[in-house]
Every structure is written in C-alpha cells, then in structure tokens.
Amino acid sequence: MTARTINLNVNGEHKEWSVAENDLLLTELREREGLTGAKYGCGIGECGACTVLVDGQPSLSCLVLAQSVDGCDVLTIEGLARGGELDPLQIAFLDQAAVQCGFCTPGMVLMGRALLNEIPDPTEKDVREFLKGNLCRCTGYSSIVRAILTHRR
Ligand code: FES
Ligand code: FES
Known part of the structure; x- marks a missing residue:
C-alpha cells in the first residue's frame, strides 16, 4: 500500500498524518489520536456510531478513507466543547x-x-x-x- 502524507485539522489542531490507501479515518482518529468518542459499531455504514463532521458535514468515519480528508476540518465529539464549556x-x-x-x-x-x-x-x-x-x-x-x-x- 502506498503511504501518503496528508494535512488536516482535527478539532482545530493541525495534523500531519502518513496514511496508507486503505487506512480509515475512524481508525486514525481512535488509534493515532486517541480520540475514542467516535465508536466502531458495525463498520459498514449502518449504525452511525462512528459519525464525525468533515467540513461541517456528518460523515461515517468507518467508511471514509483517511487520504480523502487531506485539507479538511474534522470535528469529533471531543472538539465540540469550547473553553471547557459543553456545547x-x-x-x-x-x-x-x-x-x-x-x-x-x-x-x-x-x-x-x-x-x-x-x-x-x-x-x-x-x-x-x-x-x-x-x-x-x-x-x-x-x-x-x-x-x-x-x-x-
Ligand atoms: S461503525 Fe456503524 S456506521 Fe460506522
Ligand atoms: S446505544 Fe446506548 S444510549 Fe444509545
């Protein structure tokens, strides 16, 4: 698999990831970043437990290839609170x-x-x-x- 470096923002922080073609956004968020709010439920787009916002749009991160979010803003539940205040x-x-x-x-x-x-x-x-x-x-x-x-x- 060809790895590629991508740049993105996760919860407002710049990230640079080296990701293979088949790496999933959900896996990178959970395992690389330790952002375990998005859950692995079904893994096939049926349950919504892995939902995050990509450029403001709901996305099933179990189906999103990490390479496809190059240049995007990703918001997970961990980034929703602001300044210590819950949304x-x-x-x-x-x-x-x-x-x-x-x-x-x-x-x-x-x-x-x-x-x-x-x-x-x-x-x-x-x-x-x-x-x-x-x-x-x-x-x-x-x-x-x-x-x-x-x-x-
Ligand atoms: S884990 Fe069920 S839709 Fe993604
Ligand atoms: S699945 Fe338990 S609160 Fe929704």
Whole structure:
C-alpha cells in the first residue's frame, strides 16, 4: 500500500498524518489520536456510531478513507466543547436523560449539531428524519429527539 502524507485539522489542531490507501479515518482518529468518542459499531455504514463532521458535514468515519480528508476540518465529539464549556446540545442531552450506555451518543450529538447548524428551528419530523441512520439500543429515541427540540428554544 502506498503511504501518503496528508494535512488536516482535527478539532482545530493541525495534523500531519502518513496514511496508507486503505487506512480509515475512524481508525486514525481512535488509534493515532486517541480520540475514542467516535465508536466502531458495525463498520459498514449502518449504525452511525462512528459519525464525525468533515467540513461541517456528518460523515461515517468507518467508511471514509483517511487520504480523502487531506485539507479538511474534522470535528469529533471531543472538539465540540469550547473553553471547557459543553456545547448547549450536550447539556440538553444530559437534561433530557438522552444518554444511557452512551455508545451512540457522540454520533447522535454530532448529527444533532449538524442538523441545528443547517435548520436552526427543526420540526420533530426533521429531527427523526435526520437521525434515521443513527441507531440507539437504549433510549427509544424520544429523549434524544426531545433534547434536540429543546435545545432550539
Ligand atoms: S461503525 Fe460506522 S456506521 Fe456503524
Ligand atoms: S444510549 Fe446506548 S446505544 Fe444509545
């Protein structure tokens, strides 16, 4: 495999990675950077647990080749808090008890953040539609949807 050097920003910090053609963004984030918020769930694009934002867009990092994010801004859940303050959406998740085992939570929060950036005043239908690729085994989804809707107010 041919390794190539790429430059990117991860949570606002410049990174230079040497990556092979088949290296995955999820693996590089977790194993190289120690950013374990994005989870390896299914590995085939079905669960959303590995969701990160690439240039502001939700991306399933288990399916993203690391070489393809050369020059991009990558945001993981670890980068969402600013100056030691949780993002208001993270607080809404806590307030609404939208976190149980937490496995899906980083992906859910980042999807919610992307939705609110795109549609600041979403309907419940918008939220459910946006989250349809993110699976949760624990919460029954209602508290997650409520957290996102509550946050917009
Ligand atoms: S681990 Fe990426 S979608 Fe499931
Ligand atoms: S909180 Fe456990 S999978 Fe969602």
